[in-house]
Amino acid sequence: DAGITQSPRHKVTETGTPVTLRCHQTENHRYMYWYRQDPGHGLRLIHYSYGVKDTDKGEVSDGYSVSRSKTEDFLLTLESATSSQTSVYFCAIMRQAYGYTFGSGTRLTVV
């Protein structure tokens, strides 16, 4: 398939706990992205990376941090989860002419 996987697929966590979502690619793409999808908001960019250790903020980055220590892995961390971070999270890689290829998503519920 597209060579991009997300883990876990589903997670339920308690308010105030840290959570890390993982995105793994097998195709050596330079650019990787984390989006969240919410009803009425579409897909909104949280953070993106343009290389190992090179990251930048998106439009909804508050409460999130990212790390990219290897080309293939891009981690999204919620330092202290809140109910407003209940969402579906998508990782994406950038492909020329095709835009993004997305992972299958992680459904996160913060209770």
Added chain:
Amino acid sequence: DQQVKQNSPSLSVQEGRISILNCDYTNSMFDYFLWYKKYPAEGPTFLISISSIKDKNEDGRFTVFLNKSAKHLSLHIVPSQPGDSAVYFCAASPGNQFYFGTGTSLTVIP
């Protein structure tokens, strides 16, 4: 502020007829546009793209039209099929990231 807007949250069309999905954008720096299709519990998948140097791009049943002066693009699906029922997102890019609309849920009625 939403730079890419899809003002119709939903659309229902009879099988065999044309589906027209619309998208407006505000940023004149956007030079590349895409449409994605999303089924429940799956990630969005690429459908069709258009660059700002064109005003039309066709791929089988799918055609995307771009009107730069109006900052408007549309996706035409002809003929519509029940398998086209999904949420459609338009996206626009000035360079290294894409901005997405809120999506239009298309239902094709058999």
